[in-house]
Amino acid sequence: MSQDTTDRPEGDLRNTGMSLRHDREWDYELDRIAAAVDERDAETVGLQFPEGLKRRGPGVADDLRELLPDGVSVMISGQPCYGACDLDTYLMRRTDVFVHFGHSPMKESDNIIYVPLFSNVDVFPILERALDEELTPAEDDPDVGLVTTAQHMNKFEAMREHLEDRGYEVHTRRGDDRLTHEGQVLGCNYASAEVDADQILYIGGGKFHPLGLAMEHPDKKVVIGDPVNNVVKIADNEKFMKQRYASVHKAMDADTWGVIFCTKIGQGRWDKAEEIVENNDDAYLITMDEITPDRLTNFGMDAYVNTGCPRITTDDGPQFKKPMLTPGEYEIAIGEKPLDELSFDTFHGTW
Amino acid sequence: MSQDTTDRPEGDLRNTGMSLRHDREWDYELDRIAAAVDERDAETVGLQFPEGLKRRGPGVADDLRELLPDGVSVMISGQPCYGACDLDTYLMRRTDVFVHFGHSPMKESDNIIYVPLFSNVDVFPILERALDEELTPAEDDPDVGLVTTAQHMNKFEAMREHLEDRGYEVHTRRGDDRLTHEGQVLGCNYASAEVDADQILYIGGGKFHPLGLAMEHPDKKVVIGDPVNNVVKIADNEKFMKQRYASVHKAMDADTWGVIFCTKIGQGRWDKAEEIVENNDDAYLITMDEITPDRLTNFGMDAYVNTGCPRITTDDGPQFKKPMLTPGEYEIAIGEKPLDELSFDTFHGTW
Numbered sequence: 001m002s003q004d005t006t007d008r009p010e011g012d013l014r015n016t017g018m019s020l021r022h023d024r025e026w027d028y029e030l031d032r033i034a035a036a037v038d039e040r041d042a043e044t045v046g047l048q049f050p051e052g053l054k055r056r057g058p059g060v061a062d063d064l065r066e067l068l069p070d071g072v073s074v075m076i077s078g079q080p081c082y083g084a085c086d087l088d089t090y091l092m093r094r095t096d097v098f099v100h101f102g103h104s105p106m107k108e109s110d111n112i113i114y115v116p117l118f119s120n121v122d123v124f125p126i127l128e129r130a131l132d133e134e135l136t137p138a139e140d141d142p143d144v145g146l147v148t149t150a151q152h153m154n155k156f157e158a159m160r161e162h163l164e165d166r167g168y169e170v171h172t173r174r175g176d177d178r179l180t181h182e183g184q185v186l187g188c189n190y191a192s193a194e195v196d197a198d199q200i201l202y203i204g205g206g207k208f209h210p211l212g213l214a215m216e217h218p219d220k221k222v223v224i225g226d227p228v229n230n231v232v233k234i235a236d237n238e239k240f241m242k243q244r245y246a247s248v249h250k251a252m253d254a255d256t257w258g259v260i261f262c263t264k265i266g267q268g269r270w271d272k273a274e275e276i277v278e279n280n281d282d283a284y285l286i287t288m289d290e291i292t293p294d295r296l297t298n299f300g301m302d303a304y305v306n307t308g309c310p311r312i313t314t315d316d317g318p319q320f321k322k323p324m325l326t327p328g329e330y331e332i333a334i335g336e337k338p339l340d341e342l343s344f345d346t347f348h349g350t351w
Numbered sequence: 352m353s354q355d356t357t358d359r360p361e362g363d364l365r366n367t368g369m370s371l372r373h374d375r376e377w378d379y380e381l382d383r384i385a386a387a388v389d390e391r392d393a394e395t396v397g398l399q400f401p402e403g404l405k406r407r408g409p410g411v412a413d414d415l416r417e418l419l420p421d422g423v424s425v426m427i428s429g430q431p432c433y434g435a436c437d438l439d440t441y442l443m444r445r446t447d448v449f450v451h452f453g454h455s456p457m458k459e460s461d462n463i464i465y466v467p468l469f470s471n472v473d474v475f476p477i478l479e480r481a482l483d484e485e486l487t488p489a490e491d492d493p494d495v496g497l498v499t500t501a502q503h504m505n506k507f508e509a510m511r512e513h514l515e516d517r518g519y520e521v522h523t524r525r526g527d528d529r530l531t532h533e534g535q536v537l538g539c540n541y542a543s544a545e546v547d548a549d550q551i552l553y554i555g556g557g558k559f560h561p562l563g564l565a566m567e568h569p570d571k572k573v574v575i576g577d578p579v580n581n582v583v584k585i586a587d588n589e590k591f592m593k594q595r596y597a598s599v600h601k602a603m604d605a606d607t608w609g610v611i612f613c614t615k616i617g618q619g620r621w622d623k624a625e626e627i628v629e630n631n632d633d634a635y636l637i638t639m640d641e642i643t644p645d646r647l648t649n650f651g652m653d654a655y656v657n658t659g660c661p662r663i664t665t666d667d668g669p670q671f672k673k674p675m676l677t678p679g680e681y682e683i684a685i686g687e688k689p690l691d692e693l694s695f696d697t698f699h700g701t702w
Contacts, residue, residue: 046638054649058607058635073625078611078639078646090614091638256409260429263441274424284409287397287442288429290641295429298405 026053026117028060033099034067036113042096048077048088050102053117060101080290082309083187085266085351087112104150104180106266107350119151121227123203127162129232130225136199138167143197145171145220146183147190147213149204152227153181159203171195176348185209187311188347190216199223202235208315210235215314215344243318244329244342251323251333254302257283262308264289266351269307272327276305280334293320305330310345377404377468379411384450385418387464393447399428399439401453404468411452431641433660434538436617436702438463455501455531457617458701470502472578474554478513480583481576487550489518494548496522496571497534498541498564500555503578504532510554522546527699536560538662539698541567550574553586559666561586566665566695594669595680595693602674602684605654608634609647613659615640617702620658623678627656631685644671656681661696 037045045064049057057076064074075095077088084103092098092111102117135144146160160170160183172183175191183192185202190213193200199221202210205228214222214237222235257280261273277285283305288295291312296304304324306313313326326345331337388396396415400408408427415425426446428439435454443449443462450464486495497511511521511534523534526542534543536553541564544551550572553561556579565573565588573586608631612624628636634656639646642663647655655675657664664677677696682688 051649055651057637057650058609058652061635073628073636075612075636075638076650078637078642078650080646088638090640258409261426277424284412285424285426286408286429287426287439289441291429295431298402299408299427299429300406301409 025120026056027115028063028101028117029115030060030064030067032115033064033097033113036097037068037072040096043072044095044097045072045074046077046088046091046095046098047074048079048081048091048098048100050081050083053102082311083266084114085186085188085309085347086264087266089265102150104153104184106178106180116150116153118154119205119228121152121205123152123155123159123225123227124162126225126227126230126232127159127201127203130201130203130223131163131166133232134223134234135201136221141198142167142169143171143199144168145193145195145197145200147172147185147192147200147202148183149185149209150181152204153184155203156181156183163201169197171197177350178348185213186347187212188309188345190344190346191348193217193220193222201225203227205229207235208311211237211240211315212311212344215240216346218343240314241342244314245339247317247323247325248329248333248339248342251303251325251330254323254333255282256301256303257330258286258296258299258301258304259283260291260296260304260306260308261285261287262289262291262306263287264308267308267347268351269327269347273305273307276307276327276330296324297321303333310347313345376471377407378466379414379452379468380466381411381415381418383466384415384448384464387448388419388423391447393423395424395426395446395448397426397428397439397442397446397449399430399432399442399449399451401432401434404453433662434617435465436537436539436660436698437615438617440616453501455504455535457529457531467501467504469505470556470579472503472556474503474506474510474576474578475513477576477578477581477583478510478552478554481552481554481574482514482517484583485574485585486552487572492549493518493520494522494550495519496544496546496548496551498523498536498543498551498553499534500536500560501532503555504535506554507532507534514552520548522548528701529699536564537698538563539660539696541695541697542699544568544571544573552576554578556580558586559662562588562591562666563662563695566591567697569694591665592693595665596690598668598674598676599680599684599690599693602654602676602681605652605674605684606633607652607654608681609637609650609652609655610634611642611647611655611657611659612636612638613640613642613657614638615659618659618698619702620678620698624656624658627658627678627681647675648672654684661698664696 061074077091079088084106099113101115105114163170174182175189178189201223203225210222210224214235224233224235259273259276277283303322306324310326313324317324412425428442430439435457452466453468456465514521525533529540552574554576561573561575565586575584575586610624610627628634657675661677664675668675
């Protein structure tokens with residue numbers, strides 16, 4: 001498999017807004033890291049980057065080493081990282097200063113320095129285009145929800161004002177504990193769009209988040225303003241919803257179920273996993289961190305329930321040889337809930 | 352990628368003697384596990400299988416649940432597992448009884464029940480064929496080393512006697528601390544063949560072990576007697592050695608080096624990794640558990656040094672986009688050692 005995004009099927013988690021491989025300048029806040037090293041008399045520093053920024057790791061390490069006293073070791077996490085739910089706990093526990101780049105805190109901890117890496121892409125031209133091309137005019141429907149990703153949170157208030165200047169009433173909220181900021185979305189949680197407006201404006205790169213938005217809020221119109229790829233359009237979840245229904249139907253014939261408990265720090269739903277296994281003699285609890293087709297194929301079960309990251313299920317699902325369902329979809333497949341209750345598997349809480 | 356062994360390129364770790372997917376009967380020692388659960392009043396049991404036996408996981412869990420009191424939870428590790436060096440420490444630390452199937456102990460621990468899973472394949476027909484077809488006759492060279500894998504250790508003394516009956520002097524040893532048994536080989540350690548004989552007889556399935564044997568002991572004649580695939584032949588390391596030389600040559604031009612420290616419990620060589628990074632400003636320490644082409648590609652370095660499992664380097668190396676070297680090969684590539692000192696990267700010690 002190639003890591004090149006052009007080779008990847010649509011829906012692959014890596015072919016999304018989480019990939020930050022554009023030629024932007026980021027502020028790695030090296031002075032703040034050096035200050036923490038000094039304050040703690042640290043001998044080891046661990047750095048964790050999202051997938052799309054791992055390539056910057058060596059350069060950041062070089063720049064940091066110039067600021068640090070001789071003898072301080074800098075280590076880079078080689079584990080995959082798809083969010084603040086996915087801290088490299090091995091490296092975190094073994095370094096005096098641990099830095100997590102590119103995601104906002106899911107939960108504050110004295111052990112972790114979060115460096116947000118705000119984008120310096122100008123969001124206002126795409127906001128203007130979204131207003132012109134896809135948002136319902138304020139005179140017809142003044143209510144609009146506004147959401148964005150951690151990378152653009154530094155522009156959030158200015159975007160709100162921009163919309164208000166055009167006559168909109170902008171509805172925003174902080175989703176729940178899992179989110180750091182008002183108006184912020186995560187791949188697994190679009191509660192910030194649970195507002196009193198029929199249209200939601202998403203400003204951010206990629207299709208990954210608007211797809212989740214549209215799946216979690218199927219009754220709202222989701223307008224995408226993507227300043228990275230210069231795209232304005234309406235999010236469409238139809239293809240993915242069809243895939244979900246197809247997977248549920250296939251899984252209805254399953255004789256054996258693998259129930260996955262994900263061991264990543266912010267992706268574990270133990271109660272859900274345990275409940276399923278306790279109530280189904282044909283269900284087996286499997287613990288793992290990365291959930292991949294290869295790993296599951298080895299078990300040879302008829303179907304899987306993924307209690308970890310819902311986006312592995314919805315976006316990467318078709319790459320797995322056997323149907324993989326969310327916990328809610330599992331209830332439908334075994335006949336405990338009607339098919340029309342199929343909904344996006346939103347993830348709450350921290351760890 | 353398919354897990355089917357027929358699809359895999361030669362040299363893939365999964366296409367080896369570690370794959371145990373034959374229709375053999377195994378003794379899972381369920382009574383011993385149930386006794387441990389009873390003795391410890393355990394509420395949770397963790398099961399870890401090698402790749403080729405993961406498919407048996409659900410059946411073993413079913414049989415075990417019949418023996419256990421109601422309310423005891425059985426969990427199966429979904430992490431890859433290539434040896435006793437590769438315990439699922441997450442599951443081990445979170446279960447009252449943790450069972451590791453298919454590998455002999457690298458280090459004894461009260462927390463781990465090792466179930467060896469001795470093969471019931473008859474080894475003597477293939478031993479006879481090896482005597483007839485490839486071993487130098489005892490009258491010409493009576494000295495022979497005898498080695499095998501954990502699966503056939505229960506036949507080791509009988510095999511020794513069989514060879515002695517044919518007039519051979521059988522040389523055996525227990526390699527070092529990393530090995531449990533006299534005459535045992537591991538993928539990373541063939542010290543048990545360091546005996547006073549020019550020919551070594553390996554009895555066991557697959558090409559994986561004899562290839563390592565031939566690489567670690569290039570001056571010895573390694574005779575393979577494979578009772579699983581019914582093959583007798585001489586191990587040939589030529590293709591692999593050519594690949595190693597090619598990788599070293601390519602890496603000589605590298606400007607940046609990723610130095611991998613493997614976080615798996617029995618695959619870490621911290622001192623080696625640290626030494627390389629401390630002495631090379633263009634080297635960056637990367638920590639990870641699974642070492643895969645995807646994970647390294649994200650970093651975009653020119654070459655890598657793998658201080659973890661040497662078989663990832665030698666056997667899977669060609670699947671990586673950039674050259675990956677063993678620590679010894681790295682010394683050659685940067686000019687600290689001559690090319691003719693290239694040798695197999697044997698792994699000593701436990702953890």
